[in-house]
Amino acid sequence: MKTILASTITLLFVTIMWMPSGFCQNDVRSKALKIHQAVYTIDSHNDTPMGFGESGFDPSIRHDFKEDESCVDFPRMKDGGLDGAFFAVFTGQGPLTNEGRESAYARAKKTFGYIHKTVELHPEMAGIALTPEDGYKLGKQGKVSMFIGLENGYPIGLDISRVSEFYNLGARYITLCHTRNNDICDSSTDRKGALHNGLSEFGKQVVFEMNKLGIMVDVSHISDKSFYDVIELSKTPVIASHSCARALCNNPRNLSDEMLTALAKNGGVIQMCILSGYVKEQEPNPARDSAFSLVQKKYGDWSKLSPETQKLARAEYSEIMKKYPEKLANVTDLVDHIDHIIKIAGIDHIGIGTDFDGGGGLSGCQDVSEMGNITMELVKRGYSKKDIEKIWGGNLFRVMNEVEMFAAKHKK
């Protein structure tokens, strides 16, 4: 999958990064290393582009999580043996007004621009990937792949032609909504409850258009009713780009066993989110919660803040996290979800989508350089190379190919 030189260098780095924390069996470690290197590894969701452009985060430079709490850059992707990731073009949910929609559209276009600019500036390190084939090709050249997903269909507004516009800019999945309802569908976490009772009429057109073009429908964040509407309507398998199992962590963002069964029947895939609060229910911490909500109130809509103000807000959040440290879930907890999902949905319907730089990170997998620890735990539990290959991207690529093939047929 990679040039021998790149593999050797990465192997060296990975060996250094994977200190035997808790794993004392050398044969397990060396088997995990071998498998992790051999399979194509892909993370279906990070929010790293939020830091691109005017916010000044340069992904070509190695950063340190301990210094700036950033999780992803190209050198650390190499350290962690991660071949590719879906970089999200994210917009927070604002008001359902023309002004709100237009400002989200402008913001999304800017972020697409930043992602493309990044590969223009660092063609020796990374490339844009539109298909699994592109990913493998870039891997052979020793480069990391930047796939693009649109997190939140809000910037589509009410203009269906923007779906193909985003496709042409490289988006290969669209997360239909975020934490609140939008024009497309209801969210799983909107405090006001349902607005459309699932997918709206416009949302149905959006799903139809995505099927037609070859964009994966991402059901993460959407309400249960929206999920079942999508499953019924979509002519191609769907993905949950970053979600966990509700049976193990009761959060509306996670998928119930019934939903997992429906997803498997649909041929889709759930990509395990490694955000601690979705992996393990948090012990209540009212002091921390109220400190967070004060900062939230003070700064309001993140997307409207200037880069300087964003820096200030980030520093305040970081202070709170230091003052009230969260007890993070760990890699064992994460793999418990994987075991459960496989029990319910089967080995062909599971993958990994970290949500790094959007809140993702666990004890033992705090940034992308530590991704190999997941493989280590999988090997420890007896998963085969074939299983691990499916988990680390084989299943996601299968869906991506099916979605692409459906669109190709439709275009004829």
Ligand SMILES: [Zn+2]
């Ligand atoms: Zn998200």
